[in-house]
Amino acid sequence: MIKLIIVDDDILIRESLKIIISIDKDIEVVNTLEDGKSCLDYISNNDVDVILLDMRMPIMNGEEVLAQIKARNINIKVLILTTFDEANLISSAIKYKANGYILKTSTPEKIINGIKSVYHGNGIYDNEVVSKLIVNKNYSSNNIDKYELTVRECDIVKLIAKGLSNKEISNELYLSEGTVKNYITNILAKMNLKHRTQIAIEYLR
Structure with missing residues (x-):
């Protein structure tokens, strides 16, 4: 069973994702959190396999969470799920070795498959996300x-x-x-x- 936490400042998105993802028998949503600091506090004291992480949040954003996970050498997979596909955010996710980066426009099936993919050690990046980095670089x-x-x-x-x-x-x-x-x-x-x-x-x- 994959132990997952959902970190997003929008309560509607958090709860909707929890309902959708919990349908899958291989994934257990163990908590939903509203900001990066709560995420770091939680994973410091609880067993988590995968974090489904938004990039833009109050108190501590996704980039800061990724930086802390890398600095502390925490062995947790991170799948970015966000509305934002700006090149600087994508670059930060790659810099701090996020395991994947997909957009909230993705289908429920793609999100669930993405969670399973990063859990098993595979990277998953939307094609349009990768393309963002190509432009003018x-x-x-x-x-x-x-x-x-x-x-x-x-x-x-x-x-x-x-x-x-x-x-x-x-x-x-x-x-x-x-x-x-x-x-x-x-x-x-x-x-x-x-x-x-x-x-x-x-x-x-």
Whole structure:
């Protein structure tokens, strides 16, 4: 059973999420909290697996919670669920290694699957969230040099980070879609990742 807390300053959203998520037999909503300070106080004294965390809250916001979790080396997965998709908030979530970032426009099924995904150690970031970071940003390959990727693999990583699908990458690089899939399999192995979205997040870090 996944022990989950919901942290959001809007009581209607908190209670609605609790009702929706509690339907799933694999997740137990152990508490709902209205600000970041209450969240940190709670996880200091209680067993929690996943935090469903809003970014903008009074007293202590989501970024500050993430910073404290990282500073204290607390072993809890964090899934950001917020209305806001501003690049600075997304960058903060990536900086402090949030396990996922999805928007409140997501379907209940996507939210529940997101909770389960981060609990099992997989990252989940909305495509539109990743795309936000691409706009007007100039990337180098320094972030991924340590993985000793080939030039072609680096090209594919950059295109994944730009949000291109396998088919679009194949058209861009004049490769078959099967060859692109093989490259991505090799990239995932070298970077010790499980999903292509994680490649983009690691590159953007």
